[in-house]
Amino acid sequence: MxxxxxxxxxxxxxxxxxxxxxxxxxxxxxxxxxxxxxxxxxxxxxxxxxxxxxxxxxxxxxxxxxxxxxxxxxxxxxxxxxxxxxxxxxxxxxxxxxxxxxxxxxxxxxxxxxxxxxxxxxxxxNVQPVETVGTQFDPRIHEALGSIETKEFPDHQVLEEIRRGYKIREKLLRPALVRIAANADQVAD
CATH class of the missing domain: 3.90.20 (Hemagglutinin Ectodomain; Chain B)
Structure with missing residues (x-):
């Protein structure tokens, strides 16, 4: 083995x-x-x-x-x-x-x-109306619907409020619809 x-x-x-x-x-x-x-x-x-x-x-x-x-x-x-x-x-x-x-x-x-x-x-x-009649036209708060020929008022002064505009604090809710003065004497100056 x-x-x-x-x-x-x-x-x-x-x-x-x-x-x-x-x-x-x-x-x-x-x-x-x-x-x-x-x-x-x-x-x-x-x-x-x-x-x-x-x-x-x-x-x-x-x-x-x-x-x-x-x-x-x-x-x-x-x-x-x-x-x-x-x-x-x-x-x-x-x-x-x-x-x-x-x-x-x-x-x-x-x-x-x-x-x-x-x-x-x-x-x-805090909703206030936009100032219109007697103020100068401001396209940011006013919308001119027409103009009125006049020599009594300065050019672009708001003469008539057709629809009231409103703002909340400083934010415009809607513009005021207005008619403004068109004074040809002042435009030429």
């Missing part, structure tokens, strides 16, 4: 290596696979956490968007109600005027009072 040394030499001659070395090389890939699996599990856990966080952030964003829409609608309703409230009394007085059986003078006096009430309501909202 052959000795184990002879058998080992024969195996070495045929390209077979030491059995311990063969077993050791098989163990290393097993360690690499288990570490890769551990890393994969860790990455899956991180992914799940990030997906959960993303879902929560999307829900928070959606809730914030819905809350903002509701708050905007509430704010608009509040603004409209505060704006309309002063005009309800004006409407009531118009209805009373329509039911009244008075003379034309009494009706005119009542309409003037209602107009005063309307002007007060607008002042409460």
């Amino acid at each position: 052959r000795s184990s040394k002879e058998m080992q030499d024969e195996m070495n001659g045929q390209g077979v290596t030491d059995p311990e070395v063969v077993l050791g090389s098989d163990v290393e890939p097993v360690n690499e696979v288990s570490s890769a699996q551990a890393e994969l599990e860790q990455l899956k856990g991180e992914r799940d956490q990030l997906l959960d966080r993303l879902v929560r952030l999307q829900a928070e964003f959606d809730n914030a968007r819905k809350r903002e829409i509701k708050e905007r609608a509430d704010s608009r309703d509040y603004t409209v109600s505060n704006t309309v409230e002063p005009f309800l009394g004006v409407m009531d007085n118009f209805q009373l005027a329509l039911k009244a059986d008075g003379t034309a003078e009494q009706l005119r006096a009542g309409v003037e009072l209602i107009l005063k009430q309307m002007e007060d309501a607008l002042k409460g909202l």
